[in-house]
Amino acid sequence: MHQMAIFTHTVFHIEPHSHMQGRTMKTQELTIEGMSCGHCVMHVKKELSKLSGLTIENIEIGKARVQIDESQVNFERMAKAVEEAGYRLVSAS
Numbered sequence: 001m002h003q004m005a006i007f008t009h010t011v012f013h014i015e016p017h018s019h020m021q022g023r024t025m026k027t028q029e030l031t032i033e034g035m036s037c038g039h040c041v042m043h044v045k046k047e048l049s050k051l052s053g054l055t056i057e058n059i060e061i062g063k064a065r066v067q068i069d070e071s072q073v074n075f076e077r078m079a080k081a082v083e084e085a086g087y088r089l090v091s092a093s
């Protein structure tokens with residue numbers, strides 16, 4: 001019974017991604033200020049991954065490359081997520 005609950009939970013979270021197929025995703029290179037180690041990378045990764053319409057391709061100290069669905073994600077939303085992690089989004093291009 002417990003296993004079943006976990007399975008349902010997983011499906012619930014995976015489902016929204018299937019709706020993204022066919023959408024145009026745009027690559028964005030993010031410059032992030034204040035990151036200095038692997039923990040910073042983890043924090044930024046955690047917050048950015050909460051945004052629907054955003055797929056993380058790579059994150060390293062000071063920068064990240066993501067794919068965004070522009071109908072769901074803009075600079076402000078990414079900046080807010082980065083800020084939530086404790087850092088500052090300087091630019092996205």
Ligand SMILES: [Cu+2]
Nearest residue numbers: 036037039040
């Ligand atoms: Cu750190």
